[in-house]
Amino acid sequence: MDFGKNLQYLRRLSKNLTQEDLAEKLNVSRQTVSEWETGEALPEMDKALELCKIFNCSLDNLFRDVMPVSDKMYSNLRLEKVKAFRYIMHTVLSSCPEDDALNRIFNYAKKFGIENPKVIGWDFPFLSQEQINVYHMHGYTAALILPDEIKIECQELPIYQQEEHNYAAIHIEHPFDSPFSTIPGAYRTLNDFMKVNGWEHEDKNIIPCFETVGETMDVYIACK
Template sequence: MHFGQNLQLLRKIRSGMTQEELAEKIGVSRQTVSKWELNAAYPEIEKVIELCALFSCSMDQLIREDMGVIDESYSDIRCEWVESFRYLQYAVVSADPEGDAIGHVTRWAEEIKIEAPRIIGWDFPTVSQEQINLFHMHGYAAALILEDGIALCEEGMEIVSQPRQQYVALTIRQPFTSPFHLIPNAFKVLLTYMKANGIKARYDKAVLSCFERVYTADGVEYMDVYVARE
């Protein structure tokens, strides 16, 4: 059962709500909330219903599902405007799609003579269950951000324009120390935060619905994770 862990996550991402504030909202003591979060006690069904209404989640999500944890590697969640930009996109399905896609757009950057390329990427679900189960393949797209005035030299390179868009985002410190936990969980935490705070995700072809960006600062590797909001 993940109830205590889920309750603590929902409380923290609801504008930093304290145990005292949550206790006051649903008419219990702070000590009771603390026991719930430690899984030392469980609320009556009426209080579970109140919690679900407060955090906009189902009883099954609150009690049984692992809604994700706030890891020490994560920054605080933020809402951020990303200014309009242009990019070249390359998508691939393979056993190492991240490496293949990023390697491809990196070669594009070399051809176009971009010395410090800005590259973003995202998973995409156009993979059959057979490719996943038998060949351990999945899909990934990488994009090379273009500065103004860049001239393309390879036929077939199509420039995509992304308008100014607001995203919910967080930063992961050293994401590749545990990539199969830290990166998927970051997206889960962002979506949980959005639902708990009544923020709708944006899914349409006009903008990138989500993406990630890796960079290094002061010798430390970071990843920014973004989810588009309406």
């Protein structure tokens, strides 16, 4: 049973709710909350149901699920208002598309004389089952954020505009130490963060989720 770890995790997602804050909401002592989290005791059913209401989860989530544990690789979990930006993008479909997509975008940055380019990327979701299962392909889109002073006139290179929007975001300090667990774990943490705080996903006319490119990484999911 992972109840104690799950409770600590949910407290962190709920605006870093302290043990004292949670105890006050439940009308119990801080020591009681501490005993729940260390596994020395379990809450009565009425308190368990109150916890589910506070954290917008089910009893199964609370007592049976193994929720991600945000360790030292993750920090700065937040709701961020991302300012409006212009961008160009390039999508590659292959068995290993990330490098090709990113190289094309960095070449564009060099061509346009953009120093220290800001590049983001996201998985391209619109593949057929044949492409995935038979040819083992997946898609990746890389995008170059255009500085305000950069003017591009090229009919073959569309420029996209995204308006200011709210995103749930998290920072990963060493994303490529264990990328196949660390990066998906960041997305799971953000989805839990949104659920706990009652925020819905938004994907109309904006990039629904993306990652920054670099030695460190910030992962973003759009919120309504």
